[in-house]
Structures are given as structure tokens and as C-alpha cells.
Amino acid sequence: MTTAHELTKNQTLVFNTLSRAEGPLSAYTILDQLRGDGFRAPLQVYRALEKLLDYGMVHRLESINAFVACAHPHNHSHNHGMIAFAICEKCGQVSEFSDDIITQRVREWTTQNGFKQTKTTIEIRGVCAACGTA
Amino acid sequence: MTTAHELTKNQTLVFNTLSRAEGPLSAYTILDQLRGDGFRAPLQVYRALEKLLDYGMVHRLESINAFVACAHPHNHSHNHGMIAFAICEKCGQVSEFSDDIITQRVREWTTQNGFKQTKTTIEIRGVCAACGTA
DNA sequence: TTGACTAATGTAATAACATCACATATCGAG
DNA sequence: CTCGATATGTGATGTTATTACATTAGTCAA
Ligand SMILES: [Zn+2]
Ligand SMILES: [Zn+2]
Ligand SMILES: [Zn+2]
Ligand SMILES: [Zn+2]
Numbered sequence: 001m002t003t004a005h006e007l008t009k010n011q012t013l014v015f016n017t018l019s020r021a022e023g024p025l026s027a028y029t030i031l032d033q034l035r036g037d038g039f040r041a042p043l044q045v046y047r048a049l050e051k052l053l054d055y056g057m058v059h060r061l062e063s064i065n066a067f068v069a070c071a072h073p074h075n076h077s078h079n080h081g082m083i084a085f086a087i088c089e090k091c092g093q094v095s096e097f098s099d100d101i102i103t104q105r106v107r108e109w110t111t112q113n114g115f116k117q118t119k120t121t122i123e124i125r126g127v128c129a130a131c132g133t134a
Numbered sequence: 135m136t137t138a139h140e141l142t143k144n145q146t147l148v149f150n151t152l153s154r155a156e157g158p159l160s161a162y163t164i165l166d167q168l169r170g171d172g173f174r175a176p177l178q179v180y181r182a183l184e185k186l187l188d189y190g191m192v193h194r195l196e197s198i199n200a201f202v203a204c205a206h207p208h209n210h211s212h213n214h215g216m217i218a219f220a221i222c223e224k225c226g227q228v229s230e231f232s233d234d235i236i237t238q239r240v241r242e243w244t245t246q247n248g249f250k251q252t253k254t255t256i257e258i259r260g261v262c263a264a265c266g267t268a
Numbered sequence: 269t270t271g272a273c274t275a276a277t278g279t280a281a282t283a284a285c286a287t288c289a290c291a292t293a294t295c296g297a298g
Numbered sequence: 299c300t301c302g303a304t305a306t307g308t309g310a311t312g313t314t315a316t317t318a319c320a321t322t323a324g325t326c327a328a
Contacts, residue, residue, distance in 0.1 A: 062197040114263030129248030
């Protein structure tokens with residue numbers, strides 16, 4: 001069970017910035033948005049992000065070097081499934097979902113091959129429904 | 135059917151470097167290995183990589199900012215499945231595989247959500263069998 | 269209270285990854 | 299040969315991430 005983590009000042013600022021954002025933000029974009037709050041160096045952002053990632057409150061999108069607030073904060077501890085992201089390259093919107101069958105298939109491959117997985121990235125890039133019809 | 139692409143000089147050099155490598159290489163590592171062949175700037179590597187990626191001869195591993203020669207050059211054009219990579223964080227070895235069920239599940243999600251996918255990244259990081267028992 | 273320990277923060281410098289802008293060269297079609 | 303398309307050379311710049319070290323703030327036992 002994910003106990004509500006006590007966030008420090010910087011962690012709170014970074015998390016709120018991501019939560020308010022429409023889409024994923026780069027660490028440097030976060031930094032710029034927090035200059036008014038006293039942020040001056042990338043490390044302040046990266047350190048906060050590291051903790052927020054640990055807590056499962058934020059996800060890193062590897063394919064675009066950006067970060068996004070988790071869309072389903074409550075579910076993560078219950079289900080151990082792998083999380084997939086669909087990232088719209090037009091509007092930046094990110095949809096987060098989990099598929100048990102994909103999770104199971106990946107586990108089967110790793111089991112059969114003696115591979116101990118620690119982290120799995122599934123990112124689908126393309127154009128979302130809204131942007132596709134526009 | 136993948137027609138054998140005529141590679142240019144730089145493309146050949148970059149591809150051979152990746153083919154000889156044990157594991158994935160960063161663009162800058164490739165650059166360093168090709169200094170003796172006259173390479174001087176990152177762009178020479180990135181331009182060659184761009185074409186090799188187009189041709190499907192090389193893959194980019196988004197989660198580690200590195201590139202690897204395709205392990206199954208013949209199959210890629212025949213089967214349109216998504217390709218997954220298992221990356222060992224100890225020894226760097228990469229295993230490339232394709233799973234029809236995963237491909238299908240992803241397609242189902244995108245279809246149901248009106249998402250037009252252009253590229254999908256599936257990367258499993260962990261420890262390979264050899265390193266796990268060592 | 270003090271001292272000692274730990275977590276969090278501040279800051280500068282540097283490393284690592286990637287692209288832009290512009291010049292030059294190479295090669296085949298007409 | 300001349301033109302256009304593709305490939306290459308080069309420096310500067312942009313973007314992302316980490317290292318190293320100094321400082322501050324909370325915790326707790328003596
Ligand atoms: Zn989430
Ligand atoms: Zn969109
Ligand atoms: Zn391949
Ligand atoms: Zn290994």
C-alpha cells in the first residue's frame with residue numbers, strides 16, 4: 001500500500017508543476033517554471049524527480065526525455081502490471097494504461113530466458129484521436 | 135522484402151562498428167571508434183545512423199540512448215510485429231524479439247482509442263541469465 | 269543544550285547527447 | 299558539361315543529465 005508520502009518543499013513544487021501541466025515536461029522546462037520559486041539549477045529538479053519516481057507519483061517517458069504526473073496514483077501499488085504510455089506527437093497528450101496480457105507475455109519471455117527484469121518501458125508514439133480527426 | 139541497401143562510406147563504417155560491437159553503443163562511442171577513419175563530428179555518426187534506422191539495419195534503444203545492429207535483418211520486412219528488447223544492465227547484451235500477442239494487444243488499444251501509432255518502444259531492462267547466475 | 273548524524277538543499281562546473289547552419293564534394297540524368 | 303539531388307565536412311549551438319563540493323535543516327541521544 002502506498003502511504004501518502006510527505007513531500008519536501010522542492011518535491012511539492014515539482015509535483016505541482018507536473019500536475020498542472022497539460023502534457024509531459026522536460027526537466028529544464030520544469031526548472032524554468034520554478035525560477036520564480038527560487039529554483040536555479042537542474043539538480044534541484046532532478047533530485048525531486050528521483051524521489052517522485054520512487055514514490056510512483058511521476059513517470060519518466062524515455063522516448064522523449066520528459067516527465068509526467070501519474071494518471072492513476074491509487075492503482076499502482078495494487079496491480080503490479082507494466083504501464084504503457086501512448087504519446088501524441090501533435091498535442092503532447094499522454095494516455096497511461098496497463099494491460100494484463102502484455103504484462104503476462106513479457107513475464108513469460110523473461111522467465112523462459114532467465115532474464116530478471118527490473119524496469120520495463122512501453123511507449124507508443126503517434127497521433128491521438130483528437131489530433132487525427134482535426 | 136528488404137533489398138540490400140547500397141551503403142555509403144560513412145554508413146558502412148558506422149554499421150560495421152555496430153556489428154562488431156558486443157552490445158549497444160552510443161553515438162559518441164561510435165564517433166570515437168571512427169576517429170581513425172576520419173570521423174570528426176557527431177553529425178557524421180547521426181546522419182549515418184538515421185539512414186541505417188530507416189533501412190531497419192539498426193535499432194535505437196531509447197532507454198539508454200544507444201544503438202545496436204539488428205539481430206534479425208531478414209525478418210523485419212516480412213513480419214510487421216513490434217520489436218521488444220531485453221537489455222542487460224550488467225553486461226550490456228541485448229536480446230531482440232517480437233511477440234505477436236503483444237503486438238496485437240497494442241493494436242487493440244490503439245484501435246479502440248483512435249490512436250494512430252507510428253512507432254512503438256518496448257524495452258525491458260534487467261539482468262540476463264548469464265549475469266544473474268554469475 | 270550540545271554534539272553528532274542524516275536528509276535536504278544550493279551552486280558551479282562539467283559531461284553526455286543531439287541538432288542547426290552553412291560550406292563543399294560527389295554523382296547520375298539530361 | 300550543367301543541373302539537381304545526395305552525401306559529406308565543420309564549427310557552433312542547443313538540450314539533457316551528472317559530479318563535486320558547500321551549506322542548511324531536522325533528529326535524537328547523551
Ligand atoms: Zn501511473
Ligand atoms: Zn493529440
Ligand atoms: Zn531488428
Ligand atoms: Zn548480462
